[in-house]
Amino acid sequence: MISTSFRVSRLPLAGLLGLALASCHSTKPSTELATAPPATGTASTTPAPTGAITAAAISGYLQAVSSDEMLGRKPFTVGEERITTYLAAQFKDLGLEPAGDATADYRGGRTSYFQPVPMTEIAVAPAPTIQIAGKGQKLSLDYKTDYVVFSQREQPTVAVQNSPLVFAGYGVVAPEYGWDDYAGLDVKGKTVVVLVNDPGNAGQDTTLFKGRAMTYYGRWTYKYEEAARHGAAGLLIVHDTQPAAYPWSVVLSGALGPKLRPQTPDHGASKCALEGWLTLDAAKRLFTAAGQRYDALYAAANQRGFRARPLGLTLSTSLRQKLRSQTSKNVLAVLPGTTNAGEYVIYSAHWDHFGVGKAVAGDSIYNGAVDDGTGLAALLSIAKAFKNAPVKPARSIVFLAVTGEEQGLLGSAYYAQHPVFPLAKTVADLNMDMLWPYGRMKDLTVIGYGQSELEDYARAAAQEQDRYLLPDQTPETGMFYRSDHFSFAHVGVPSLYASGGFESRSQGKDYIAQKRQAYTISMYHKPADQFDPSWDLGGVAQDAQLYFRVGQRLAGETTFPKWRVGSEFKAARSN
Numbered sequence: 001m002i003s004t005s006f007r008v009s010r011l012p013l014a015g016l017l018g019l020a021l022a023s024c025h026s027t028k029p030s031t032e033l034a035t036a037p038p039a040t041g042t043a044s045t046t047p048a049p050t051g052a053i054t055a056a057a058i059s060g061y062l063q064a065v066s067s068d069e070m071l072g073r074k075p076f077t078v079g080e081e082r083i084t085t086y087l088a089a090q091f092k093d094l095g096l097e098p099a100g101d102a103t104a105d106y107r108g109g110r111t112s113y114f115q116p117v118p119m120t121e122i123a124v125a126p127a128p129t130i131q132i133a134g135k136g137q138k139l140s141l142d143y144k145t146d147y148v149v150f151s152q153r154e155q156p157t158v159a160v161q162n163s164p165l166v167f168a169g170y171g172v173v174a175p176e177y178g179w180d181d182y183a184g185l186d187v188k189g190k191t192v193v194v195l196v197n198d199p200g201n202a203g204q205d206t207t208l209f210k211g212r213a214m215t216y217y218g219r220w221t222y223k224y225e226e227a228a229r230h231g232a233a234g235l236l237i238v239h240d241t242q243p244a245a246y247p248w249s250v251v252l253s254g255a256l257g258p259k260l261r262p263q264t265p266d267h268g269a270s271k272c273a274l275e276g277w278l279t280l281d282a283a284k285r286l287f288t289a290a291g292q293r294y295d296a297l298y299a300a301a302n303q304r305g306f307r308a309r310p311l312g313l314t315l316s317t318s319l320r321q322k323l324r325s326q327t328s329k330n331v332l333a334v335l336p337g338t339t340n341a342g343e344y345v346i347y348s349a350h351w352d353h354f355g356v357g358k359a360v361a362g363d364s365i366y367n368g369a370v371d372d373g374t375g376l377a378a379l380l381s382i383a384k385a386f387k388n389a390p391v392k393p394a395r396s397i398v399f400l401a402v403t404g405e406e407q408g409l410l411g412s413a414y415y416a417q418h419p420v421f422p423l424a425k426t427v428a429d430l431n432m433d434m435l436w437p438y439g440r441m442k443d444l445t446v447i448g449y450g451q452s453e454l455e456d457y458a459r460a461a462a463q464e465q466d467r468y469l470l471p472d473q474t475p476e477t478g479m480f481y482r483s484d485h486f487s488f489a490h491v492g493v494p495s496l497y498a499s500g501g502f503e504s505r506s507q508g509k510d511y512i513a514q515k516r517q518a519y520t521i522s523m524y525h526k527p528a529d530q531f532d533p534s535w536d537l538g539g540v541a542q543d544a545q546l547y548f549r550v551g552q553r554l555a556g557e558t559t560f561p562k563w564r565v566g567s568e569f570k571a572a573r574s575n
């Protein structure tokens with residue numbers, strides 16, 4: 001799972017902000033969901049052939065993928081070679097067909113389990129100032145102290161000269177909430193300044209959007225995308241610690257250092273030239289120079305029907321960039337369906353972690369056993385269970401181990417842009433990331449609860465295990481946007497991200513809360529996240545069995561699960 005809401009990982013503080021919150025949170029579930037019957041009423045009555053999915057099998061896979069020999073599974077290293085070779089060999093041994101090298105339909109003979117994922121590393125060296133001018137004012141903002149900027153344009157230099165500044169509220173166009181901060185606005189060539197998060201999450205009125213739960217409209221990536229769709233030259237987000245939930249230092253460390261991005265066909269030409277953040281203090285000075293007051297603009301932006309305000313100022317700056325191309329790979333295999341092979345259920349987990357790095361307590365290998373060795377172990381166990389099942393699935397099942405998750409969901413984002421199998425024929429993505437090795441659970445916590453009908457499938461499978469469904473306990477931290485299922489949601493494919501982790505079957509709630517907190521503080525994204533023989537992998541097996549059952553049922557149906565009304569991803573789905 002990626003740290004925080006910010007793009008770049010290796011931010012322990014950021015991880016704590018999100019995850020410690022999750023673990024220290026009240027041990028009372030906000031809503032224990034009533035066990036309603038599944039919506040579609042076509043639950044399979046055949047017994048679950050989940051025999052291949054046992055704690056012992058999980059343990060074997062988990063020890064293999066998180067061993068020191070895997071060198072922390074970092075992209076572009078020997079560790080990548082080892083883990084991708086291992087995964088491909090496992091897929092082959094299971095008799096799954098290769099689904100990589102996207103040149104032909106797999107029935108036409110794909111020969112590789114690898115999908116190359118070309119990435120560009122962009123290291124930015126911005127000009128040391130931003131110049132603001134207009135209304136008889138001149139204002140100079142200092143890099144790092146007042147702002148950070150970067151660019152997704154794959155060019156050695158990017159410059160913005162005399163670009164008119166516009167304040168556009170939250171920078172959100174959300175038809176399902178009747179919200180349009182760009183209404184009547186032409187921002188071509190202009191630089192848009194927006195508030196962080198979304199009106200419900202950051203404003204005073206919690207009836208707006210999803211209240212405290214962050215929607216995709218609150219994500220900085222969304223704001224950059226929306227500004228680019230409107231042809232803006234730049235987008236700057238006003239950082240405010242309170243709604244952002246992380247301090248400026250997190251923005252700063254995320255913005256410095258090189259960034260990896262999946263290569264795009266237009267090399268980023270359709271993106272804004274300039275993306276970045278302003279400190280609250282710098283934004284206040286800028287608004288004052290424009291003859292406006294931040295408090296008044298903030299209040300206006302939180303009102304329905306807000307209209308964007310030209311600020312009467314212009315912005316000029318430039319940045320130099322060092323570009324480097326590197327290619328990593330996703331590993332994928334398919335079990336062709338029997339009667340409906342042209343429709344697909346995808347299981348995903350990320351293979352990458354942080355490699356060999358700074359030693360902590362004499363250990364420098366970031367093994368990533370929980371993150372996401374558990375997901376890989378579940379993926380392989382599920383593949384084996386499908387292969388061993390007496391009745392083969394009607395739809396095809398795809399097993400996808402992606403790269404670059406920890407750097408910002410890069411491998412899954414690349415797959416979503418270069419799908420091997422048509423997205424319109426992809427029924428669902430079932431993603432597994434960080435399953436808890438602390439025994440069997442009574443709950444199944446669904447991250448992003450309320451988004452799609454997949455939670456009805458999850459509920460039915462949970463009932464078979466005598467578990468209850470629980471919504472995300474910290475929806476304000478935006479967990480739904482922090483693992484690979486999100487890359488699929490973004491392009492309209494319903495996706496499930498769930499696991500048990502709230503109430504231990506034998507030890508109760510406090511026990512698991514303490515375990516999770518301890519993990520967050522001493523193991524998350526650290527060398528200490530390594531296999532421990534004392535772990536009880538019954539919970540990982542339980543989650544994997546549940547995922548198997550969900551996929552098995554989806555594979556036997558002819559319908560497509562739908563996004564719920566009000567989901568921000570519904571519009572992207574054609575069927």
Ligand SMILES: [Zn+2]
Binds near residue numbers: 001002003
């Ligand atoms: Zn992670």
